[in-house]
Amino acid sequence: xxxxxxxxxxxxxxxxxxxxxxxxxxxxxxxxxxxxxxxxxxxxxxxxxxxxxxxxxxxxxxxxxxxxxxxxxxxxxxxxxxxxxxxxxxxxxxxxxxxxxxxxxxxxxxxxxxxxxxxxxxxxxxxxxxxxxxxxxxxxxxxxxxxxxxxxxxxxxxxxxxxxxxxxxxxxxxxxxxxxxxxxxxxxxxxxxxxxxxxxxxxxxxxxxxxxxxxxxxxxxxxxxxxxxxxxxxxxxxxxxxxxxxxxxxxxxxxxxxxxxxxxxxxxxxxxxxxxxxxxxxxxxxxxxx
Numbered sequence: 222x223x224x225x226x227x228x229x230x231x232x233x234x235x236x237x238x239x240x241x242x243x244x245x246x247x248x249x250x251x252x253x254x255x256x257x258x259x260x261x262x263x264x265x266x267x268x269x270x271x272x273x274x275x276x277x278x279x280x281x282x283x284x285x286x287x288x289x290x291x292x293x294x295x296x297x298x299x300x301x302x303x304x305x306x307x308x309x310x311x312x313x314x315x316x317x318x319x320x321x322x323x324x325x326x327x328x329x330x331x332x333x334x335x336x337x338x339x340x341x342x343x344x345x346x347x348x349x350x351x352x353x354x355x356x357x358x359x360x361x362x363x364x365x366x367x368x369x370x371x372x373x374x375x376x377x378x379x380x381x382x383x384x385x386x387x388x389x390x391x392x393x394x395x396x397x398x399x400x401x402x403x404x405x406x407x408x409x410x411x412x413x414x415x416x417x418x419x420x421x422x423x424x425x426x427x428x429x430x431x432x433x434x435x436x437x438x439x440x441x442x443x444x445x446x447x448x449x450x451x452x453x454x455x456x457x458x459x460x461x462x463x464x465x466x467x468x469x470x471x472x473x474x475x476x477x478x479x480x481x482x483x484x485x486x487x488x489x490x491x492x493x494x495x496x497x498x499x500x501x502x503x504x505x506x507x508x509x510x511x
Contacts, residue, residue: 225322225363225389226425229452229491235508236280236324236456236494237273243500244269244284254296256288259309266309270316276501277508280322280492281313282365285356289348291330303355310359324363324391325356327378334373337408342377349381356388363389365454366424368431370395370406372415376422383423391454391492392424395432396441404433404441412441413448420449428454431496434461434473435481439488446489455490457481459498471498475506482510 222228244255247265258266270281288306290299298305306325313323330348332340349366356364364382369375375392382390394415396404405411412429419427427449429441438457445453460473478495485493493511495503 222319222322222362225324226452229426233486233491233493233511234279234322235277235504235511236454236492237278237282238495238499238501238504239497240269240282240284240286242498243272254287254293254298256285256293256305256309257296257298259284259305259312260301263308263312267312267316270313272501273504274316274321276505278321278494278504280324280494281317282494283309283313283323283325283356283361285309285352286326286328286367288327288352288355289330290351291332291348292328302351303358306352306355307359310356310361314360322362323360324365325359325361325388327352327356327364327366327382328368329370329374334371334377337371342373345374345377346381349378350385353382353386353388357386361388363391365391365393367391367393368395369393370410371408372410372418375415376418379419379422379424389426390424391426391428392419392422393428393430393454393456396429397432398437404437404444412444416445416448420451424451426452426454426492428456428490428492430454430456431458434458435478435485437461439481439484442485442490443488452491453489454492455485456494456496458496459503462497473498473503475503478503479506479510482507486511
């Protein structure tokens with residue numbers, strides 16, 4: 222297949238939806254490590270990948286979001302970084318074969334880098350390098366540094382991918398609505414600041430995911446497009462979360478999600494999928510419009 226950044230200039234593609242919800246539906250318990258399922262429940266992880274492929278996705282995002290040694294240490298699995306990430310990507314490759322792209326997910330560490338915390342840039346770089354190399358060994362086509370809120374951490378992760386692998390590097394931030402009508406991450410980073418810095422660090426595709434439903438995420442994508450001239454990725458939640466009977470629900474129907482696809486395409490998004498609350502039915506509806 223062509224490199225991802227080349228292919229999407231010719232034709233936009235549909236990614237998949239949420240992973241965590243799908244694993245919980247298959248028995249993942251609260252407090253259990255989702256990424257460990259790559260080793261303990263590989264058939265069920267592949268089942269999720271296959272469900273999205275059957276729904277029409279052109280890209281599998283891997284079950285490796287919390288795959289840094291920082292996150293895995295909470296479960297006593299910091300020595301299994303390579304094994305867990307490589308397995309998560311290899312399972313996706315089995316489903317994707319040579320007709321789908323495999324995009325490995327790298328999420329935030331949950332720690333803070335100096336001067337905001339105790340971790341050094343070197344320690345972050347080493348952790349992201351370890352995960353990125355494992356994902357490349359598993360057969361990934363690309364790596365997305367996603368759901369980021371801190372600019373310094375995101376840029377370190379991007380550099381670790383670009384300097385230690387030959388994979389396409391994507392970067393995606395999570396933003397919240399602000400009282401003035403704008404958007405910023407939890408660390409105060411605006412869409413324009415993120416996009417400019419991420420491209421400078423080496424990301425060839427940038428965008429936003431999680432935190433927002435499609436209506437708000439569309440506005441973020443439009444602001445990113447005004448700041449940089451690179452392909453964009455849009456992965457909204459299935460609406461803004463609501464609490465009902467003690468449970469967090471995402472109310473947007475597949476049809477409601479799909480109606481935003483033309484606007485995302487018109488705003489420069491070349492990869493469109495979903496985050497929290499989205500499932501195969503949402504992806505099927507969205508794929509029908511691409």
